[in-house]
């Protein structure tokens with residue numbers, strides 16, 4: 431996807447240190463969860479990044495598959511200098527297209543940015559429950575995002591103050 435001022439592309443392994451540098455201030459502010467560098471390398475195929483015309487990495491976002499129909503938008507971040515210029519919007523659009531291509535019909539996110547995600551069609555999950563048969567399978571996952579989706583007690587420190595949101599893809 432090409433825009434006038436930036437491009438959205440698949441992440442490459444060489445981007446990982448720059449992705450980590452981009453999210454680090456947000457980790458410090460407890461907006462995003464910190465992850466070890468090895469975890470970013472392992473997840474590199476999930477990531478889309480945004481570069482400005484000078485090649486600076488100014489945005490990132492990831493799509494993590496959880497179940498046949500269900501994925502999570504993760505690690506969505508835009509550089510402070512570039513906020514409010516459509517990069518978040520472009521990333522969400524790209525991640526949704528990736529989700530559709532994979533056959534997903536529901537996208538989860540856990541966020542403080544409720545207005546941004548609401549504008550992009552996500553709704554507060556509230557106390558929405560998961561089908562018991564699928565719950566029994568999902569609960570076996572060691573992944574923290576899955577535990578956040580299920581609202582498990584062990585991840586309450588991660589979810590505190592955040593909103594669990596879901597979007598049904600048309």
Ligand SMILES: CC(=O)SCCNC(=O)CCNC(=O)[C@H](O)C(C)(C)COP(=O)(O)OP(=O)(O)OC[C@H]1O[C@@H](n2cnc3c(N)ncnc32)[C@H](O)[C@@H]1OP(=O)(O)O
Nearest residue numbers: 503504505506507508513514515516517518519539541543
């Ligand atoms: C699932 C997770 O990862 S949760 C974590 C989400 N990330 C964070 O909380 C990290 C901190 N926040 C951020 O990095 C950013 O604020 C993000 C990612 C949430 C949004 O990124 P941005 O690039 O600023 O988003 P974007 O520019 O598309 O939209 C923001 C505003 O700019 C406006 N905007 C300006 N230019 C444009 C444009 N060309 N296209 C679209 N929107 C534009 C939008 O209207 C929007 O205004 P609104 O918020 O009043 O609707």
